[in-house]
Amino acid sequence: xxxxxxxxSQVWLWAPVVLAAGGVLVSGYLSVKRFTGGSLACTRWAxxxxxxxxxxxxxYGVPVAFIGLAGYLVLLGLALAALQAAAPVQRxxxxxxxxxxxxxxxxxxxxxxxxxxxxxxxxxxxxxSAVLITLLVLLGGLNLWRNAPxxxxxxxxxxxxxx
Numbered sequence: 001x002x003x004x005x006x007x008x009s010q011v012w013l014w015a016p017v018v019l020a021a022g023g024v025l026v027s028g029y030l031s032v033k034r035f036t037g038g039s040l041a042c043t044r045w046a047x048x049x050x051x052x053x054x055x056x057x058x059x060y061g062v063p064v065a066f067i068g069l070a071g072y073l074v075l076l077g078l079a080l081a082a083l084q085a086a087a088p089v090q091r092x093x094x095x096x097x098x099x100x101x102x103x104x105x106x107x108x109x110x111x112x113x114x115x116x117x118x119x120x121x122x123x124x125x126x127x128x129s130a131v132l133i134t135l136l137v138l139l140g141g142l143n144l145w146r147n148a149p150x151x152x153x154x155x156x157x158x159x160x161x162x163x
Contacts, residue, residue, distance in 0.1 A: 012146060015139050016079040016097065023072030023132045026125055030065035043124050051123035056114045064111065068129060071104050075136060082143075091147050098140030104133040 030052065033040055042048035051057065057064055078097040082090050108130045115122055 010083070012139070012143055013079070013083050016136055016143070017076065017083065019132050019136050019139065020072050020076035020079050023129060023136075024069065024076055026129050026132065027065050027068035027072055030125055031063070031069050034063045034065050040123075040125065045122070046124040046127075047121035048123040048125060050121040051115055051119055051126060054114075054119050054121075056111070056119060067107075071100065072132075075101060075104075087147070091144070094140060094143050094147060098137065098144055101133055101136040101140050105137050108133050 030040070033052070034057075040048040040052055052065075059067060075097055078093050078100070082093040082097065085093055108126075111126060112130055115126060
């Protein structure tokens with residue numbers, strides 16, 4: 001691989017690290033506020049405290065912010081590990097990160113539904129988290145596609161496998 005190809009592929013692998021770190025910061029802030037109390041920093045158009053203090057801010061007794069923090073920490077660890085891994089292991093790490101992020105998008109969609117139609121209030125931190133997890137899925141899919149062992153539409157034929 002040429003130097004510029006390596007640098008280009010590394011940029012695509014670093015992007016999920018940056019996004020997951022952003023998710024850790026957002027969910028970490030919400031988790032700290034959950035422990036310490038007080039009002040969340042929020043915009044004029046949003047009602048962050050209404051959302052964060054609703055009955056839906058816990059999932060089976062666990063604050064949603066803690067679930068998000070745990071998820072983003074796992075995604076950050078997988079993204080960092082993928083940077084260091086060799087091709088076959090790297091692809092598995094990317095696939096696992098993609099699947100976990102996909103689950104996060106589903107959970108985020110559920111929470112966004114609750115915000116819009118049940119709580120009838122928006123939390124800007126939740127919107128940021130939803131954008132981050134969606135971008136993680138998109139980049140995860142792109143990284144899987146870029147690191148595919150064979151170009152799309154081709155595969156080794158039995159005759160090409162003979163020595």
